[in-house]
Amino acid sequence: MNETEIRQLNAEDTAEYQAIFLGALQSAPAAFAADYQEESARSSEQIAERFQREVIFGAFVDGRLCAIATFLQQPSTKRRHVGMIWNMYVSEERRGTGLADMLFKHVLEAASLKVDQVELYVAIDNPRGGKFYRKYGFESYGVMPRALRVQGADFDALMMVKKFR
Numbered sequence: 001m002n003e004t005e006i007r008q009l010n011a012e013d014t015a016e017y018q019a020i021f022l023g024a025l026q027s028a029p030a031a032f033a034a035d036y037q038e039e040s041a042r043s044s045e046q047i048a049e050r051f052q053r054e055v056i057f058g059a060f061v062d063g064r065l066c067a068i069a070t071f072l073q074q075p076s077t078k079r080r081h082v083g084m085i086w087n088m089y090v091s092e093e094r095r096g097t098g099l100a101d102m103l104f105k106h107v108l109e110a111a112s113l114k115v116d117q118v119e120l121y122v123a124i125d126n127p128r129g130g131k132f133y134r135k136y137g138f139e140s141y142g143v144m145p146r147a148l149r150v151q152g153a154d155f156d157a158l159m160m161v162k163k164f165r
Ligand SMILES: CC(C)(COP(=O)(O)OP(=O)(O)OC[C@H]1O[C@@H](n2cnc3c(N)ncnc32)[C@H](O)[C@@H]1OP(=O)(O)O)[C@@H](O)C(=O)NCCC(=O)NCCS
Pocket: 028, 031, 032, 087, 088, 089, 090, 091, 094, 095, 096, 097, 098, 099, 100, 101, 121, 122, 123, 126, 127, 128, 129, 131, 132, 135
C-alpha cells in the first residue's frame, strides 16, 4: 500500500520540486507558460523565494514528490476574490491513479478558503487536462488565441473558471 501525503512545499523541497518541474517542462512544453531553459537556470534561492510568494502544493507517494500544483490569490484590491491555478502536473507513471484528484481536491479546498473563484488556462489540444478540470466544475469562458508560442508553434488555450460561491 502506497503512502500518500499532500502538503504545501517549502524551501526544503527545492531540489525535488525543481527536478519534477523541469521534467514537466521537458515532457509537456505546451502545457506550461514557464520555459525549460529559463527555469533550469534558476538558483535554489530563487526557487525557495517562489515558495514564499506562491502557494505550491505537492503530492508525495512513499516520500517521493510525484505531482505539483500552484495557487495564487490575486493581490490587487479588485481582484482579491480571484485565485489562479497553474503548473498542475502529475508524473507520467502516476497519471490515472487518482493522485491528481487527491492533489487537486486539496488545492481547491485551500483556495476556497481564500477566494470566491479560481481561474486557469488549459491548452485546447490537451483534452485530458480539459476533461480533468471539467470534472471539478470548471467551465470554459472563452479561448485565448495563441496563448503560448513554443519553438515557433502557437497553442490556443481554453480559459476556465470555477466559482465557489
Ligand atoms: C492533466 C493531469 C494533471 C490530469 O491528471 P491524470 O491523472 O492524468 O487525470 P485522469 O487520469 O483522471 O484523466 C482525466 C480524464 O481524462 C481522461 N483521459 C485520459 N487520457 C485521455 C486522452 N488522451 N484524451 C482525453 N481524455 C483522456 C481520463 O479517462 C479522465 O476521465 P474520467 O475522469 O472520465 O476517467 C495529468 O494528465 C498531467 O499532469 N498532464 C500533463 C501536464 C498537464 O497537461 N497539466 C495541465 C496543465 S493546464
